[in-house]
Amino acid sequence: MRQIWQHHSHSQASLIGQMEADSTGGNMGDKAEVEMAENPFEPYIESIRQQLEDQDPVFLIGVIVALAAVVITCVFLKYFLSSKTVQSAVLLVGLCDSGKTLLFSRLLSGKFKRTQTSITDSSAPYKAKNDRGSTWTLIDLPGHDSLRPQYLEKFKSAARAIVFVVDSAIFQKEVRDVAEFLYVLLTDTVISRNAPALLMTCNKQDITMAKSAKLIQQQLEKELNTLRVTRSAALSSQDGSVGGSLYLGKKGKDFEFSQLPMKVEFLECSARGSKGEEGSADIENLESSLAKL
Ligand SMILES: Nc1nc2c(ncn2[C@@H]2O[C@H](COP(=O)(O)OP(=O)(O)O)[C@@H](O)[C@H]2O)c(=O)[nH]1
Numbered sequence: 001m002r003q004i005w006q007h008h009s010h011s012q013a014s015l016i017g018q019m020e021a022d023s024t025g026g027n028m029g030d031k032a033e034v035e036m037a038e039n040p041f042e043p044y045i046e047s048i049r050q051q052l053e054d055q056d057p058v059f060l061i062g063v064i065v066a067l068a069a070v071v072i073t074c075v076f077l078k079y080f081l082s083s084k085t086v087q088s089a090v091l092l093v094g095l096c097d098s099g100k101t102l103l104f105s106r107l108l109s110g111k112f113k114r115t116q117t118s119i120t121d122s123s124a125p126y127k128a129k130n131d132r133g134s135t136w137t138l139i140d141l142p143g144h145d146s147l148r149p150q151y152l153e154k155f156k157s158a159a160r161a162i163v164f165v166v167d168s169a170i171f172q173k174e175v176r177d178v179a180e181f182l183y184v185l186l187t188d189t190v191i192s193r194n195a196p197a198l199l200m201t202c203n204k205q206d207i208t209m210a211k212s213a214k215l216i217q218q219q220l221e222k223e224l225n226t227l228r229v230t231r232s233a234a235l236s237s238q239d240g241s242v243g244g245s246l247y248l249g250k251k252g253k254d255f256e257f258s259q260l261p262m263k264v265e266f267l268e269c270s271a272r273g274s275k276g277e278e279g280s281a282d283i284e285n286l287e288s289s290l291a292k293l
């Protein structure tokens with residue numbers, strides 16, 4: 001074994017010796033053989049170093065430029081890929097029982113599904129009905145009060161659109177709660193900076209008692225207007241500043257949805273559909289708005 005290794009290292013050494021002899025012009029075979037005994041790689045390193053020194057500086061600059069180009073490309077690719085994933089989510093939000101989960105399955109499969117109160121989020125890729133074939137990640141957020149903030153926190157920066165589902169049939173009873181939820185969304189710094197499209201979806205239009213989108217918009221504007229006064233008063237009496245959240249709308253003017261930084265649309269739909277559970281849903285409005293994102 002030992003003999004084989006010695007033989008091997010000897011032939012390596014003589015090879016290096018030859019290489020050095022080639023590059024320096026002198027015969028250094030003996031010297032290389034002596035160095036071999038200490039560190040078998042030293043001659044290699046030495047010859048590489050020498051080769052680098054002999055090289056044209058232009059070559060070295062070329063190598064550095066090439067490396068820099070690779071690094072810059074990687075950084076750019078990462079940036080583009082991540083910015084693509086950052087705002088591709090469509091969030092379904094709204095109070096409990098407004099129809100988010102049913103809308104979720106209607107949008108994805110067109111089918112009617114019996115729903116249960118969701119306690120976790122579910123998400124699925126949704127292909128918009130447009131020529132570009134855009135695909136968004138549809139996310140159904142749990143509507144329960146106690147779970148809402150944590151899920152909102154998790155997904156708000158990824159939102160491309162927020163589908164705010166309202167139960168139009170019992171809107172009159174819920175107007176205050178709906179407005180409070182909306183207020184939290186609209187005064188959020190991240191949401192107002194990213195300005196995802198806000199699709200106010202007035203669901204359950206199949207029910208005769210349902211309020212129209214127009215009326216829901218007017219009532220919400222009125223309610224948000226009063227909320228804005230009471231909320232900012234409460235905040236400023238606490239510590240003299242309006243915390244981390246923003247002022248809603250324009251100061252000195254009654255609140256209107258048109259004052260918001262994002263595009264707002266009010267649309268009517270019915271996730272159940274007029275023909276009941278077997279029939280299809282009336283959600284064309286929502287689908288065409290999602291196709292325009
Ligand atoms: N009549 C009617 N009922 C609906 C409509 N959309 C949802 N629902 C019903 O409302 C209830 C709550 O729906 P769900 O999707 O679970 O609401 P979520 O709590 O917001 O997820 C279910 O019984 C649905 O069948 C609709 O457009 N019309």
Ligand SMILES: [Mg+2]
Nearest residue numbers: 100101117118
């Ligand atoms: Mg649900």
